[in-house]
Amino acid sequence: MSAIKNGLFLSLEGVDGAGKSTHIPFIETHLQRLGIEVVVTREPGGTVLGETLRELLLHKDMDIRTETLLMFAARNEHIKQVIEPALVQGKWILCDRFSDASFAYQGGGRELGATAIETLEQWVHPDLQPDQTWLFDLPLEIATQRLQNSRVLDRFEQEQAAFFVRTQQFYHQRAQQDPHRFSLVDSSQPIHTIQQQLQQQLHHLVELWQSR
DSSP: OOTTOSSOEEEEEOSTTSOGGGGHHHHHHHHHHTTOOEEEEESSOSSHHHHHHHHHHHHSOOOHHHHHHHHHHHHHHHIIIIIHHHHHTTOEEEEEOOHHHIIIIIIIITOOOSHHHHHHHHHHOTTOOOSEEEEEEOOHHHHHHHHHTTSOOOTTTTSOHHHHHHHHHHHHHHHHHOTTTEEEEETTSOHHHHHHHHHHHHHHHHHHHHHO
16 A cells, blocks of 8 residues: 555446446445545546546547546546545545556557556556455446446447457456456446445455554
8 A cells, every 4th residue: 555545545447337336325325334534536537627627538539649648637636636635634535437447448448558558657646556446347238238228428438349348358457467456346246246245345444444
């Protein structure tokens, strides 16, 4: 864990339609019941500037380099204004996506590769990574069906199947590279089964945090 942190940094990742956002209120409520002060946030977004950039990123066509740079511009503001101050104050961050999403979506889905993103990661947050990342994983055909049944899709969600195959592959690579940080969640399971798994892991994280 990074020396700058007093709180814990939790992130949720997965392809669109994996269902991760469904479980954020559960995690927040459960941590609050355990006496943890939680800041719930998201990427891209999390700040006034970040939310403005989010609208551009989700709805305006742009070059892949522009897209990646804007993702990290929003992330830099997010880290400086929200994440680092909260962690220093002993609060827990619960974030819907972080840099793993850039590796997966821009590096994999958009086929930019990992090298440029690694450079930006080292520039923007060389000493900051989530303490725990849940990767919500399920067959892509299920994720696609969930999206089609939900709402108006943004420009990422409208991508072709091959895009999501590459995105998911990069997510799996990230998880394999850092197995101590990542926890794979089979999000094709019933919601209550997933939440039982999350609850057990949250209790373990709280115990470790309180004993350090």
